[in-house]
Amino acid sequence: MRSVGMLDLQTEYDLFRDDIRAAVESVLESQRFIGGPAIVELEDTLRERVGVGSAIAVSSGTDALLCAMMAMEIGAGDEVILPAxxxxxTAGTVTRLGATPVFVDIDERTFNVDAREVERAVTNKTKAIIAVHLFGQCADMDAIHAVALGHGLSxxxxxxxxxxxxxxGRRAGTLGRVACCSFYxxxxxxxxxxxxxxLTDDKSLADVARRLRNHGESQRYLHDRVGGNFRLDTMKAAILLVKLAKLEAFTKRRRKNAAAYDRLLEHSDVVIPHVPSGQKPVYHQYSILCDARDELMAYLKDHGVGSGIYYPIGLHLQPCFASLGYKAGSLPVTERTCSRILSLPCHPMLSDSDVEYVASCVCAFYDNVSGATSILGTAAKAAGAK
Ligand SMILES: Cc1ncc(COP(=O)(O)O)c(C=O)c1O
Structure with a gap:
């Protein structure tokens, strides 16, 4: 049976194998595993690529958020608004700093935060808004900035x-006071x-974040503030520099895959991603909304096609945030989306025919009248539909 997975890291690795081995070898020979030229080169390359004044390599996307918010002195008593x-x-880091995440609903068409809900959530404790560019499409930054400006928020x-x-025409990473990227x-x-x-244009914020990355050290063994060990390993930076060479081509391929899905699924029973004018997403995920989602997922699996649910539960309903008082129904768009969303394979190693095969499986599931009618009927009943 044909197999089309959500990822194909092995084939990707095959494209880079020799260069990656050479980069690793050079770090091994240097015996410098922390800091050094590869870290500086990666920071400089991304700073220039994104078009900001400062780039600080850190240990993860999570630590980028944590360290950036520490540098902004977000802490106890502060509220940070973010999508559920x-x-x-995105939320865990806010809580770890002693601040309160304030969850708001999303725009059902873009899956990104609804700026009107952000406006409604602002209080005199609000310190910042986190705009997540979910699935690779930028949030509605003009509307978010209008709220932020009105209330003096970062x-x-x-x-x-x-x-x-x-x-x-403006790049993710240049659209806020500070931006946090992941290389997971x-x-x-x-x-x-x-x-x-x-990534940031705020020089003083960058200086603080750089020190916090290394336990808040301002000079050797002198600590102005308590930071952490948020350093990126040199070996990983050297490998990322190799992989950067093909990022543009990979993004092009993701966009081609997405355009093919758009065409093949436009008139199907699923809702394809909405791309507002001016947006150029990079399709980290290609996510559809669909009825009988779990049945579709099982059908795809039976036909060798991987798929993923990002995300099955709104963060406002996570057990660890129960004390914040959100209930089922608090954020209806998020909750509806969690029950209907499905991401299809969109990675850059797919061929045209892989994409055609995945789309044909999706269509076949809904075209299978007897099976789909009963499945959709069951799903509709479960959802309380007429
Ligand atoms: C939206 C979002 N924020 C933050 C993170 C955290 O990044 P990392 O896994 O590198 O810590 C991820 C990645 O997993 C993510 O998808």
Whole structure:
């Protein structure tokens, strides 16, 4: 049976094998595993690519968020507004700093935060808004900035999934006070292990974040503030530099895959991703909304096609945030999306025919009238539909 997975890191590695081995070898020969030229080169390359004044390589996307918010002195008594529909780290880092995450609903069409809900959530304790560029498409930054400006708030970009995405010709990473990127292996620029980057035009924020990355050390063994060990390993930086060479081509391929899905699924029973004008997403995920989602997922699996649910539970309903008082129904768009979303394979190693095969399986599932009618009927009944 044909097999089309959500990822194909092995084939990707085959494209880079010799260069990656040479880069690793050179770090091994240097015996310098922390700091050094590869870290500086990676920071400089991303700083220039994104178009910001400072880039600080850190140990993960999570630590980028943590370190950036520490540098902004977000802490106890502060509230940070963020979408409930995102990866856990966006909220977990807020809580770890002693601040309170304030979850808001999303726009059902883009899966990104709804700026009107952000406005409603602002209080006199609000310190910042985290705009997540989910699935590789930028949040509605003009609307978010209008809210932020009106209330004197900072905007943090969570661009873990959105390296190279643009909106109105402006790049993710340049759209807020500070931006946080991830190099987790499955990301568009995926490393060999954990990794992340803080990007900002705010020089003083960058200086503080750079010190916090290294236990808040301002001079050798002199600590102005308590930081952490948020350093990126040199070996990982050297590998990321190799992988950067193909990022543009990979993004192009992701966009080609997405355009093919758009065409093949446009008139199907699923809702394809909405791309507002001016947006150029990088399709970290290609996510559809569908009825009978779990049945579709099982059908795809039976036909050798991988798929993923990002995310099955809104963060406001996670047990660890129960004390914040959200209930089922508090954020209806997020909750509805969690029950209907499905991401299809979109990685850069797919061929045209892989994409056609996946789309044909999706269509076949719904075209299978007897099976789909009963499945959809059951799903509709379960959802309380007429
Ligand atoms: C939206 C979002 N924010 C933050 C993170 C955290 O990044 P990392 O896994 O590198 O810590 C991720 C990645 O997993 C993510 O997808």
């Amino acid at each position: 529909f995102t990866f856990f780290a 905007v943090i970009e969570d661009m873990a999934q959105a390296i190279d995405a643009t909106v109105g 292996p499955t990301k568009n620029l995926g490393g060999f292990g954990e990794g992340g980057m803080i």
